[in-house]
Amino acid sequence: MSVQGTKRRLSPKDVRSLKGERPIVSLTAYTTPIAKLLDPHVDFILVGDSLGMVVYGLDSTVGVTVEMMIAHGQAVMRGSQRACVVVDLPFGSYQESKEQAFNTAARILKETGCAAVKIEGGAEMAETVAFLSSRGIPVLGHVGLMPQLVNTTGGYRSLGRSEAEQEKIRRDAVAIDEAGAFAIVIEGTVEPLAREISDLVQAPTIGIGASPACDGQILVSDDMLGIFNDFKPRFVKHFANLAPEISAAVEAYATDVKARVFPGIEHTFQLKG
Template identity: 70%
Template sequence: MSAPTRQKRLSTADISSLKGKQPIVSLTAYTTPMARLLDAHCDLLLVGDSLGMVLYGLESTLSVTMEMMIAHGQAVMRGASRACVIVDMPFGSYQESKEQAFRNAARILQDTGCDGIKLEGGAEMAETVAFLVARGVPVLGHVGLMPQQVNTAGGYRSKGHDAAEADKIRRDAKAIGEAGAFAVVIEGTVEPLARDITATLACPTIGIGASGACDGQILVCDDMLGLFNDFKPRFVKRYANLAGDVSQAVATYADEVRTRQFPGPEHVFQVKK
């Protein structure tokens, strides 16, 4: 009897090759069970530093550590067999120098087995991206609204509304693409700008709050599943309302425990005769 054929994981080169062919389906994933659910449907799973806010209740992504990213990267890799898995580099792990960036990127790749890393930044990070790519580290770029720069940006707001800002984002995307990124995330930019960047870059663009013309789309999984009742960004479409389902399920459980309906005879172990 022959061994079952092991499904081949999509590589960063496979993702790049989808430019102009078919839209790239991407979602964030932070845990093994969720990765297993998403894997069959997604081309790319991002272990985003958004986990700091989504899972840990932090105010921003700035407090996320390498240890957190590696632990969740390992968890997602245990649940994904098909999708290309990319792990975010947290704030402070790559900005100091290209050598620092390589040491930490190499650690992420070695400790998790993921397919590549993502880092934020435009023209100022192009040399670092080129340095990493030349040394075997696949890089997913990220331009436009950059959450790790929330303090210098003065908060979370859409980008590209004036000519100077739009021109900078264009130059940033071009620099990161030419440095060798296999794809570039465009976040929180006005639609015509994201459309224009997509048309000019040789590598794929993956939009979030950008344009339907991007080569792919990504959302925070918990947002699109409706796991938060109190927060819904403009660019998120909710495909479910799981927060309501969870709340109702827990309310029913609590009622059954208090009225001694649960556990029933079928949920407990009897003495064997």
């Protein structure tokens, strides 16, 4: 199925149907202008809780609130027309019970107009994924490295290097797949395992620090654009290097302002006649 030329907004079902057809393209966005730039080129936009670090300068995603996700979800919806938009459920807003997850997810869908939510977790979250999916809320799963669990896993590191880790991630992916997730993010997982899981599950896999054999790929837009050029994980490729360009532009602006070169008369409003 080809969905590149469609006029309508893509749905989670459209994204799922791409497994075996072509690689799925995804990036994160948190603002209207960036969403507008991504929209023609991606299949789905993730309003990720990574906004906690990217936008707010937090040390992790743990401090992100539902209100933050709604505000940025609304901004991304305003800037996009064709991409499927998925919004993360932040830490503490869904783990307590499947009912809590439904209430949070329903609120986010209602207030943003997005198509789906993302939930981190494996077998322990399968019942919740099934509960939401059966009640009209499409779910993007997330296994492997889970940033919301950074306080219990000892930091950000690749997983799947031991048999025990491999078995857990494999079991998690199968459980989320069987629970009805329309797609599954695999993050920070050794390549052979991510490749194996992509063949094992029915849902398309979306890799980030995983495998080129995943059914799609996702990156944080600010990483891909080289806005944070002092932070480059192994799995990130800079498709642009905007940080020095932005810095140079600001320096030029400051120089012109100090020299009274900007604004020029052409940048001002004059009386007519």
